[in-house]
Amino acid sequence: MTKKLYRSLRDRRxxxxxxxxxxxxxxxxxxxxxxxWAVLTLLGGISIWVxxxxxxxxxxxxxxxxxxxxx
Numbered sequence: 001m002t003k004k005l006y007r008s009l010r011d012r013r014x015x016x017x018x019x020x021x022x023x024x025x026x027x028x029x030x031x032x033x034x035x036x037w038a039v040l041t042l043l044g045g046i047s048i049w050v051x052x053x054x055x056x057x058x059x060x061x062x063x064x065x066x067x068x069x070x071x
Contacts, residue, residue: 003024005020005021005024005058006020006023006024006058006059006060006061006062007019007020007054007055007058007059007060007061008020008023008030008061009060009061009063011023011030013034014055015051015054015055016060016061017051017054017055017058018030018033018034018037020058020061021033021054037051
């Protein structure tokens with residue numbers, strides 16, 4: 001089974017991007033990623049555009065009991 005990146009439905013503050021990334025990489029807490037993302041945004045980096053891109057491109061995680069895409 002391959003790992004897929006989804007936006008988190010449970011660990012979500014704005015769009016679930018940071019929660020989904022931490023789940024994908026196997027971490028428990030998204031706080032440090034959120035903090036790093038905020039600092040990079042305040043320092044004038046392109047992280048806000050990357051966040052918006054992830055928000056648009058990465059799908060929400062499937063809901064429990066919903067249809068499953070089996071390939």
